Amino acid sequence: MDPILLRVLESIAAFVVGACVGSFLNVCVYRIPLNRSIVTPRSHCSACGAPIPWYHNIPIVSWPLLRGKAACCGTRIDLRYWLVETGMAFLFLALWLKYGEVDPVAAVIYAIMISGLTTACLIDLDHYIIPDRFSLGGCVAGFVACAIHPSLMDRTTPLQGFSWSLAGAMAGALTLLGIAWLGTLVFRKEAMGMGDVKFVAAMGSFLGGTSITWILPLSAMVGSVLGLALIFWQRGAWGTRIPYGPFLGLAAVLWLFGGHDITFAYWQNVAHMWNMATSPMTDPHMIPPPR
Numbered sequence: 059m060d061p062i063l064l065r066v067l068e069s070i071a072a073f074v075v076g077a078c079v080g081s082f083l084n085v086c087v088y089r090i091p092l093n094r095s096i097v098t099p100r101s102h103c104s105a106c107g108a109p110i111p112w113y114h115n116i117p118i119v120s121w122p123l124l125r126g127k128a129a130c131c132g133t134r135i136d137l138r139y140w141l142v143e144t145g146m147a148f149l150f151l152a153l154w155l156k157y158g159e160v161d162p163v164a165a166v167i168y169a170i171m172i173s174g175l176t177t178a179c180l181i182d183l184d185h186y187i188i189p190d191r192f193s194l195g196g197c198v199a200g201f202v203a204c205a206i207h208p209s210l211m212d213r214t215t216p217l218q219g220f221s222w223s224l225a226g227a228m229a230g231a232l233t234l235l236g237i238a239w240l241g242t243l244v245f246r247k248e249a250m251g252m253g254d255v256k257f258v259a260a261m262g263s264f265l266g267g268t269s270i271t272w273i274l275p276l277s278a279m280v281g282s283v284l285g286l287a288l289i290f291w292q293r294g295a296w297g298t299r300i301p302y303g304p305f306l307g308l309a310a311v312l313w314l315f316g317g318h319d320i321t322f323a324y325w326q327n328v329a330h331m332w333n334m335a336t337s338p339m340t341d342p343h344m345i346p347p348p349r
């Protein structure tokens with residue numbers, strides 16, 4: 059088959075799969091905190107209980123066609139459902155375009171990771187909790203993924219992949235525990251939940267220890283800017299509770315699309331400057347070439 063045509067078909071497939079996954083995530087976000095099965099019963103209207111026929115349940119397309127209202131009883135359907143479907147479709151497409159050709163296995167693993175991540179972040183937005191099955195479960199999934207596919211950690215053997223994944227999780231958990239401990243000292247109240255600590259550990263297990271030096275500063279920066287904007291907007295409602303999970307999730311996704319390259323370039327620069335400062339005489343640029 060023509061390689062360009064194949065690439066177009068693959069991209070369309072990634073987009074459609076992403077939209078369907080997004081639709082399923084909406085169900086998970088609604089049902090998992092209520093401890094309901096995510097498989098049965100089939101989709102039904104949350105207002106009147108009427109079953110939703112498949113043609114009113116098509117990802118991305120149905121919401122605008124129904125003008126954001128349930129066909130059965132006219133209850134408003136939150137725009138967020140549509141945003142999650144569309145967002146996941148574009149994310150899956152972007153993942154495939156960036157990783158599909160170089161490392162298709164990594165693309166699939168990252169797609170699964172982002173699905174769990176997004177579900178956890180939306181549950182955190184709604185209920186201020188990140189269920190253990192996403193944070194601790196995510197850690198285990200990361201260990202397994204890196205053992206099966208060590209190149210996620212830039213390693214070659216399963217044992218190396220697993221070890222580096224474990225180290226990444228530890229790096230995330232310990233750093234956040236340290237910050238939480240400092241926060242408790244300074245603010246004299248619990249500044250961060252254990253849910254966030256476990257969540258960052260899961261990110262470290264998939265993305266490696268270096269990713270923590272990107273995820274934490276970026277999420278803290280975006281979180282405080284948005285937090286201040288919210289306080290300003292709601293006229294001084296200090297203590298308004300903002301879940302931290304979604305900011306961590308956003309930073310983790312951005313790691314896959316540029317954050318990795320920026321962070322590694324940064325640390326290489328730091329290492330280079332450190333070498334220059336500590337041993338100027340052994341730096342090859344400083345020694346004139348022998349004649």
Ligand SMILES: [Zn+2]
Nearest residue numbers: 103106130131
């Ligand atoms: Zn209804």
